[in-house]
Amino acid sequence: MKNKRKWNVLPAIITTAILGFAGVLVETSMNVTFPVLMREFGVNATVIQWVTTGNLLAVAIIVPLSAYLIRHFSEHQIFLSANLFFITGLIFDALASNLWMLLLGRILQGIGTGVALPLLFHIILHHVPIERRGFITGIATMTTSFAPAIGPTYGGIMLTAFGWKSIFLFLIPILLISTLVGIGSIPHIKVTQNGQFNILAFVFLGVGLGSLLLAIEQLSIFWLILCMIAFILFYVSNQKGLLLNLHVFKNKTFVFLMYGVLGFQMVSLGLSFILPNHLQIVLGQTSTQAGLFMFPGAILVAILSPISGFIMDRIGAFKPIITGVLITFLGLLMMVIMFIKASVIQLLFLDILIMMGVGIAASNIISTTLSKLSDEEFVDGNSILNTFQQFSGAISTTVVSQIFTLGEMSSVANGAVTGSRNAIFFLIGVVFISLILTLSLKYQNRI
Numbered sequence: 001m002k003n004k005r006k007w008n009v010l011p012a013i014i015t016t017a018i019l020g021f022a023g024v025l026v027e028t029s030m031n032v033t034f035p036v037l038m039r040e041f042g043v044n045a046t047v048i049q050w051v052t053t054g055n056l057l058a059v060a061i062i063v064p065l066s067a068y069l070i071r072h073f074s075e076h077q078i079f080l081s082a083n084l085f086f087i088t089g090l091i092f093d094a095l096a097s098n099l100w101m102l103l104l105g106r107i108l109q110g111i112g113t114g115v116a117l118p119l120l121f122h123i124i125l126h127h128v129p130i131e132r133r134g135f136i137t138g139i140a141t142m143t144t145s146f147a148p149a150i151g152p153t154y155g156g157i158m159l160t161a162f163g164w165k166s167i168f169l170f171l172i173p174i175l176l177i178s179t180l181v182g183i184g185s186i187p188h189i190k191v192t193q194n195g196q197f198n199i200l201a202f203v204f205l206g207v208g209l210g211s212l213l214l215a216i217e218q219l220s221i222f223w224l225i226l227c228m229i230a231f232i233l234f235y236v237s238n239q240k241g242l243l244l245n246l247h248v249f250k251n252k253t254f255v256f257l258m259y260g261v262l263g264f265q266m267v268s269l270g271l272s273f274i275l276p277n278h279l280q281i282v283l284g285q286t287s288t289q290a291g292l293f294m295f296p297g298a299i300l301v302a303i304l305s306p307i308s309g310f311i312m313d314r315i316g317a318f319k320p321i322i323t324g325v326l327i328t329f330l331g332l333l334m335m336v337i338m339f340i341k342a343s344v345i346q347l348l349f350l351d352i353l354i355m356m357g358v359g360i361a362a363s364n365i366i367s368t369t370l371s372k373l374s375d376e377e378f379v380d381g382n383s384i385l386n387t388f389q390q391f392s393g394a395i396s397t398t399v400v401s402q403i404f405t406l407g408e409m410s411s412v413a414n415g416a417v418t419g420s421r422n423a424i425f426f427l428i429g430v431v432f433i434s435l436i437l438t439l440s441l442k443y444q445n446r447i
Contacts, residue, residue: 008185009127012079013136015182016120017143019083022171023113024144027055028151030106033164041099053217054103058110059117060213060390061206066118067244067383068197076188078119083179086112090175093168105168118386123186125370125378131313134320134367138309141363142302148272150298152291201243204234209387216394219402245380248373253446256437257369258385260321263434264362265389266396267328267354268301270427273400274420275351281408281416283344293348297355304359309367317368317447322438324361328354329431336424340417368447399426 030051038048069078089108096102120140128136158166208230215223238244249255276290285293312320331354338346366385373381400423407419441447 007127007187009123010136010139011181012075012123012127012185013120013140014143015178015185016079016116016123017140018178019086019116019175020113020120021144021147022086022175023059023109023116024147025151025154026109026167026171027052028148029155029158029167032152032155033159033167036159036164037099037102041102043099047099050103051106053213055106055110055113056390056394057210057213058107059114060209060387062111062114063118063387063390064205064209064244064383065202066115066122066386067379069115070119070122070379070382072191074189074191075119075123076183076186078115079182079186080179082112082115082119083175083182084112085109085115087172087175087179090168090172094165094172096165117389118382121366121370121382121386122379124367125382130371133371134309134312134317134364135306136309137367138304138306138363141305141309141366146298146302148269148298150295153288156288156291198237198240198243201234201237201240204230204237205243208234209391212391213394216391216398219398244383245377246384248377248381248384251372251377251381253372253441254369254377254381256441257365257372257447258388259437260325260365260434261362261369261385262388262392263430264328264358264365265392266430267332267427268358268362269393270396270400270423270430271351271354273397274404274423275347277404278416278420279344279347282420285344293344294351296348297351297358300352300355301359301362304356305363308360309363312364312367317364318438318442320364321361321368321447322435322442324357324359324364325431325435325438326357327360328357329428329435331357332424332428332431336421336428339421339424372446396430399423 034045034048034051037043037051038045041048073081085108089105089110089112092105092108093102096105121137124133124136124140155167158164158170162169208227211223211227211230214220215227235246238246272294275293276287279285279290279293280287308320308324331350335342335347335350335354338350342350369385370378370382403423403426404416404419407417407422408415438447
């Protein structure tokens, strides 16, 4: 049995969350560098997009592998390896003299991020007392929720002041300090479980997840067919030696709550596409103003996550979750009603209201979802939840952008309003399903 007295849990959680934060920060900050990178390396937008896509592919392929890693390696080894991969990637990119070196660095960073995200919640669920779990999950969410909001601003400032390589260079000393604190907080406890790695299942799963991501991003039938074939082959090969235990899908409480986690991920990323585009195309705001518009909501999520987690630890999961879901649902309804004539200030108020709901509910749903897994199910369930989170964001952004584009085809200004409004209707549907599932679980006394 693990000696929890050797753990310094809060620094371990924060340093792991910092790695996840850095991964998302670099991903979102790189978008503003694309025009500069295209000129410097002499490539078009399709090629340079792989700076982001390659990173996402690495994350998507590595996250499901976390179940195997956690069973066969100590948290200390996993944490150290994740940081070494990420820091090595930062060094490669800070020194990159060609596109291939830049891509290699981004892939290494994706590997580090893909390991860190599941490890974060594994540490929380295994080393935090149940009466403090909601609060600590909120702390972890607070640490990572800033990244998407400040990424473009961070990237723009560093690019303008010091050049694009400084985006990576600035993070190296921060990650080095975080790594040293983390390895001092996470004890090295030997793991005795052994087992052969199912390389065939991993290859098929990697191809399946990678082609699914490409199918979503490119709306490609070819990648979708390849994805289906790869997943079938993964399912068959996985039976011969479990890389990932899929029996967790028989746990209906876990599946219903997981939808809530994915739903809030879709709302957050969906709005981060809809609102900045609407502000610039329809309301004539600059890109900097549009980026700053999202800041108050992100800060509110970060502040409310640990507070709502603390409340959940005292009164249980249902009331904070249903409150957050209802606030988000009502905020989206008000936004879609007022959207056509809404001013910047009115939209800001509505975004803050919606993000208040997200801040109250999101981290509590994550904590509750993972708490519904047995000890035997947890490692695989955690891996599956994090994998689905990666793809829910991609799905949301793709669907919302397609709805937006279809509306925009009618005319530039009015079409953009129609497209944005229709995309918000889609998000309302996502949250409504989450509301029904939450009430259903309460009715069945499962939360």
